[in-house]
Amino acid sequence: MSASTATAVSRLKSAVIWFGWILLVAAPLMWMRLDYDEATRQQVVRFNSERLQWWLTELPRVLLHNGYWLLALAGAIIGWRLWKKFPQHERLNQWGDIAKRPYLAMPVTARVTTLWIVAPIAVVLLCARLGDQQRGWGMFVGIYILLAMGLNLTVGMTGLLVLGYGAFYGVGAYTFGMLHQWTGMPFWMAFAPAAVVGALIGLLLGLPSIRLRGDYLAIVTLGFGEVLRILLKNFKSVTGGDDGISIKREAMFPKFDAVIGFPDGITREASGFVIVIVLVALSIWLVRNLVHSRIGRAWIAIREDETSAAAMGIPVYRLKLLAFTLSGAWAAVAGVCFAAHQGHIVPDSFGFIESVFILSMVILGGMGTVSGPICGAAAFYLSYELLRSRVPELADYRLMVFGALMVAMMVFRPQGLLGSQQRKIEMGLAE
Amino acid sequence: MLEPLTNGITRGAIYALIALGYTMVYGILGMINFAHGEVYMIGMFIGILTLGVCTSLGAMPIGIALVLAFFVAMFFAAAQGYTNERIAYRPLRHASRLAPLISAVGVSIFLQNFVMNAQSKDIVNFPRQYSAPLVSPAFVIGDARVTWLQLFIIGLSVALMVGLYLFVQRTRLGKAMRACSQDQTMAGLTGIPVDRVVSATFVIGSSLAAAAGILFAMYNTVGKFDAGYVAGLRAFTAAVLGGIGNIPGAVLGGFIIGLTEDGTVYFWGGDWKDIAAFAALMIILIFRPRGLLGERVAEKV
Numbered sequence: 001m002s003a004s005t006a007t008a009v010s011r012l013k014s015a016v017i018w019f020g021w022i023l024l025v026a027a028p029l030m031w032m033r034l035d036y037d038e039a040t041r042q043q044v045v046r047f048n049s050e051r052l053q054w055w056l057t058e059l060p061r062v063l064l065h066n067g068y069w070l071l072a073l074a075g076a077i078i079g080w081r082l083w084k085k086f087p088q089h090e091r092l093n094q095w096g097d098i099a100k101r102p103y104l105a106m107p108v109t110a111r112v113t114t115l116w117i118v119a120p121i122a123v124v125l126l127c128a129r130l131g132d133q134q135r136g137w138g139m140f141v142g143i144y145i146l147l148a149m150g151l152n153l154t155v156g157m158t159g160l161l162v163l164g165y166g167a168f169y170g171v172g173a174y175t176f177g178m179l180h181q182w183t184g185m186p187f188w189m190a191f192a193p194a195a196v197v198g199a200l201i202g203l204l205l206g207l208p209s210i211r212l213r214g215d216y217l218a219i220v221t222l223g224f225g226e227v228l229r230i231l232l233k234n235f236k237s238v239t240g241g242d243d244g245i246s247i248k249r250e251a252m253f254p255k256f257d258a259v260i261g262f263p264d265g266i267t268r269e270a271s272g273f274v275i276v277i278v279l280v281a282l283s284i285w286l287v288r289n290l291v292h293s294r295i296g297r298a299w300i301a302i303r304e305d306e307t308s309a310a311a312m313g314i315p316v317y318r319l320k321l322l323a324f325t326l327s328g329a330w331a332a333v334a335g336v337c338f339a340a341h342q343g344h345i346v347p348d349s350f351g352f353i354e355s356v357f358i359l360s361m362v363i364l365g366g367m368g369t370v371s372g373p374i375c376g377a378a379a380f381y382l383s384y385e386l387l388r389s390r391v392p393e394l395a396d397y398r399l400m401v402f403g404a405l406m407v408a409m410m411v412f413r414p415q416g417l418l419g420s421q422q423r424k425i426e427m428g429l430a431e
Numbered sequence: 432m433l434e435p436l437t438n439g440i441t442r443g444a445i446y447a448l449i450a451l452g453y454t455m456v457y458g459i460l461g462m463i464n465f466a467h468g469e470v471y472m473i474g475m476f477i478g479i480l481t482l483g484v485c486t487s488l489g490a491m492p493i494g495i496a497l498v499l500a501f502f503v504a505m506f507f508a509a510a511q512g513y514t515n516e517r518i519a520y521r522p523l524r525h526a527s528r529l530a531p532l533i534s535a536v537g538v539s540i541f542l543q544n545f546v547m548n549a550q551s552k553d554i555v556n557f558p559r560q561y562s563a564p565l566v567s568p569a570f571v572i573g574d575a576r577v578t579w580l581q582l583f584i585i586g587l588s589v590a591l592m593v594g595l596y597l598f599v600q601r602t603r604l605g606k607a608m609r610a611c612s613q614d615q616t617m618a619g620l621t622g623i624p625v626d627r628v629v630s631a632t633f634v635i636g637s638s639l640a641a642a643a644g645i646l647f648a649m650y651n652t653v654g655k656f657d658a659g660y661v662a663g664l665r666a667f668t669a670a671v672l673g674g675i676g677n678i679p680g681a682v683l684g685g686f687i688i689g690l691t692e693d694g695t696v697y698f699w700g701g702d703w704k705d706i707a708a709f710a711a712l713m714i715i716l717i718f719r720p721r722g723l724l725g726e727r728v729a730e731k732v
Binding site: 402 | 462463473476477479480483484486487503507510511514518519523526528529530531532533536537538539540541542543544545546547548549550551555556560660664667668671702703705706709710713716717720
């Protein structure tokens with residue numbers, strides 16, 4: 001038996017042992033079920049037969065039935081592995097000579113101009129091709145991209161873990177909602193005030209960061225998010241409490257009955273999709289420039305070693321506050337889009353689970369990059385939605401899968417799907 | 432006036448028990464075990480299930496059933512804590528601070544939804560007949576009625592805390608824990624099995640949380656799959672309040688949080704109790720970042 005077979009066997013053995021151990025640990029919760037016995041009027045325990053049966057018969061059936069998902073995933077992973085096996089220079093050759101590729105051979109200004117002409121046409125064409133449901137998904141992908149990019153400014157760039165980001169999202173939605181309630185303001189006028197309020201609240205949350213580091217800060221942000229949500233629930237006269245705020249139709253994303261060139265009219269989803277895509281494009285442009293500026297570099301320096309960064313003369317606290325402020329503004333803009341699409345907002349839409357979603361998007365895609373959160377948001381939201389619409393049987397299991405995914409990402413690929421090798425080394429060896 | 436005091440002390444004793452788990456893990460690994468609240472919730476569920484089994488088995492003295500429930504729940508919660516540590520935290524022992532925290536959030540979401548799927552989305556009742564004999568009032572001070580159940584909760588919690596304190600101060604393993612919390616590398620060099628000490632910390636903390644889970648279910652009469660999130664946050668707040676990593680601090684913090692919460696309910700109403708704990712946490716952290724009993728530590732490069 002060769003050495004590699006021996007390792008494989010021992011790994012298999014430990015995997016089997018772990019599987020058995022986990023089954024043992026989970027045994028009481030999996031096999032037993034509480035039941036009310038009418039005869040004795042007592043709560044008794046029964047064998048959890050229905051659920052066990054479901055797990056043993058129905059679950060494999062559902063998975064097999066939707067096996068192409070798993071196959072596609074496995075194919076993608078294998079393909080990625082093979083791609084990685086090629087040495088760097090061979091990979092470049094596969095793309096061909098850069099000079100022969102028309103777009104890349106252009107000077108930068110020409111490339112930017114082309115992009116500005118091509119991109120809007122592409123968006124409109126894409127929008128026209130899609131159905132309303134897909135447009136809705138596309139709009140939500142855009143909203144989550146905005147959120148993930150905003151959170152990435154604090155978590156990814158500056159290394160400040162924020163666990164209450166959903167609250168900022170809510171701040172945006174509620175600023176719009178309340179302004180609308182008082183003045184009847186339409187959504188497009190609400191972007192600026194919402195961004196300002198989001199930024200101010202981000203600044204407020206950033207203030208404790210002057211004294212707190214790491215985990216403490218994470219918990220304070222979490223508490224802050226919860227407090228904000230409870231305040232929204234409790235100030236019933238202003239926020240409507242649990243009933244939330246309704247937004248009138250004319251203040252939401254616009255809807256046109258018939259326009260020249262669009263005989264069927266433009267639906268709310270279509271206009272929302274285009275507006276959100278424009279915002280996403282704007283935010284990509286802003287974030288890219290920000291990250292490559294002095295500020296972005298200073299953020300990365302703070303993330304890598306705060307004390308050294310301060311010693312190098314970087315105004316650490318001011319930059320941290322800036323990260324919080326901008327991140328708050330980003331989420332608030334996304335919140336306005338959310339309210340303008342939904343037409344009704346309630347405090348519970350912006351709870352801890354929402355924060356965790358956004359955080360997992362950033363982690364999944366790759367913290368500290370520009371493209372990472374974009375891909376993370378798209379992959380995460382689309383898989384979540386597709387799982388809901390295509391495999392409704394598994395709806396209750398989605399969060400379980402994402403929890404496990406978060407652990408797996410941290411253990412196996414801490415830099416995220418698109419993260420850099422540099423980030424991996426940081427995540428692995430820092431401190 | 433005395434009622435929020437007695438209720439707050441009872442609740443505080445439970446929070447203190449959970450907070451001990453947070454503080455011990457933080458003391459040794461320097462990480463927030465975000466999934467600790469979920470271990471508490473699992474302890475609660477397994478305790479209720481064990482009592483259900485006792486009911487199904489037929490006539491059994493209440494005392495024996497309760498003791499059985501505590502032992503079974505503490506055993507399984509300890510196993511859960513150990514598993515969490517091995518799977519989600521140990522591979523990240525030397526990673527940056529962010530990685531284990533995110534992984535812990537993942538474990539927490541996973542376990543919460545696992546219990547929701549395997550057990551129930553709704554509340555589950557604590558079987559009344561096991562707590563009924565204790566609900567009668569033991570004595571009355573002023574306008575406050577103190578029930579035997581409250582005395583039982585406070586008594587058991589204090590006994591467990593004293594037990595833990597003696598364990599950490601007097602036994603070999605406790606000494607090893609203190610050594611690891613001071614300097615893991617050095618402890619390893621002197622021959623202390625660091626990995627095993629860390630596992631033991633998780634096991635002890637998780638079993639305390641399970642005990643707290645059953646006590647809370649008895650007191651509150653119901654349990655739910657998301658109970659661990661709220662209780663975990665409160666207990667974590669308590670640990671930070673007292674100075675995280677500090678065992679007497681966690682106990683002090685637990686009582687303060689319990690009293691704050693019941694005081695808020697008494698004076699302002701139930702809607703505000705969640706805010707009270709967080710507001711306390713934020714104020715304390717801003718003005719005294721190391722907590723009430725924590726000592727100041729210089730930041731190292």
